[in-house]
Amino acid sequence: MHPPQPISGRPTARRRRFPTLALAVACLTVPFVLVACGGEDDGPRLELSAALPEQSPQDTVLRVGDPATQTALELSGLDEELDVEVEWANISGGPKTLEAFRGDALDLGAVADIPPLFAQWTGTDVKIVAARETVDPLEHPTYELGVAPGAGVEEPADLRGKRIAYSPGQAQGSVVLRVLREAGLTQDDVELVEMASVDDVYVNALGSGQVDVAPLGQALVPPYLAKYEQDGGTTISPGVRDDAWTLYAPTAVIEDADKAAAIKEYVGVWALAQQWIATHPDEFAQGYYVEHEGLAEEDARAIVEALGTFEVPTDWTDVISRHQEIADLLAEEQDREPLDLADLYDRRYEKVIAESIAANGGA
The missing domain is CATH 3.40.190.10 (Periplasmic binding protein-like II)
Structure with a gap:
């Protein structure tokens, strides 16, 4: 695997102020949510069964490896809707993202459906916090x-x-x-x-x-x-469905109350960015595949047309069921331990995404 690429992004603007002191007090007064306080650079510990905090402190930084969404946010202006400081990493793909997780260089990565399974099988505990699929996936294979x-x-x-x-x-x-x-x-x-x-x-x-x-x-x-x-x-054509796309994070990141709140803010805007990509294919092709990836305009248009239209599910039941079938197949074919994907998906973020989409006009 290649080493992680340097993080080179710009902080977003328009953050709401949320004093760090408030979370420090919460750590003492709300033990059923925040069970312990971390070190100097860590937020209070958040139980995976607890409700997500409403906001993160103003100095929280979320390190994200998702160049395509970064481009979509900037082109659409949705980056102005983010009330969390994002440090963008030019990292994509399962191997590089997992290596960055293990080196504590990344909080959140965008990958297909297999890297989160592989992370679990190889000793890095992770959670999926968002999912994206393709409309007519057999007609538009990834x-x-x-x-x-x-x-x-x-x-x-x-x-x-x-x-x-x-x-x-x-x-x-x-x-x-x-x-x-x-x-x-x-x-x-x-x-x-x-x-x-x-x-x-x-x-x-x-x-x-x-x-x-x-x-x-x-x-x-x-x-x-x-x-x-x-x-x-x-x-x-492969003739099989291969369209699942996820956002995932190390479980330790989500157990940090500040980071969990930052991810909550991020995934709501992330969902809107995926919808923008679906409704602005030409702009996205030019901004991402041509200007960011260096492809010819003809090739960029061909890729966007081949991939088809994305949708962001607001109910993960079917997503998890399909993913479970794949996990079971890989466990059998690769002699891996079976996984229960009900434990892999953090469905607290499912509601966040549903509310974001509903508040912005629906799917």
Whole structure:
């Protein structure tokens, strides 16, 4: 894994003043909510069963790794609605986010549905505080299966005997396992070549013939085809749902009352930013994929069109049920301990998001 990128963001404005003394008093007078006071840099400890505090002290800083939402907030002006100071980190993807969590360099990260499971399995206790899904997910997959020139794969059933790039701790690995199951195949029917999907590793692996197939995020599809389509490189739809997206944090962060309150403020505005992305695809494509990621305008438009429209669920029941099915599959296929995802989702934030969306005109 690569080391975390430097945090380089600007604090947001318009914070409400909430004296630190108020929480210090609360720590003494409301023991059923705040059970202990932390050190100099920590807020009072908050039980996971307690109600979320209304506000964080004015000097609370929330360190967030979510470049796409940062861009959406700035383009839409919603960053002016944040009453919490955000320090943005140019960190994305499961491996880098988890490494930043473990190095105490990040409070909140935006990833697909597998990194929170992998964090739990590898000893980092985390909680999911928000979720996003795609409208018509089978028509707009997050990943396509990149097929190397000459590999002869036209549909998932053709994967038998092929070498497939596989990252067990990332969403791409889950996609591979689900595609195999849907096609009636097992791991014994293919050769899984383990490698982390970071940067353009999978693109290069396909182009160099290291693997026959690799799941490619939509942002990697245009550069892959630009390089290798003339030689016979293609992509095919995975035919499985792969659209879940989450915000998650180390449990220790959420047990800090100040940070928990800051996350409460953040996720309410985060939900509005996802809705803005859904209703302003061209502006987002230009601001994020072109100006931030350095892609060509044509490729940026293609990515946004391929990904389709996002929605933010205000009831997580179905989200958790689908996620549980994936967790069960991975536990079976990767010989992991079973997880009860009812414990992974912090549903206190579900209500926060629902109230934010309702107060701003609904979905």
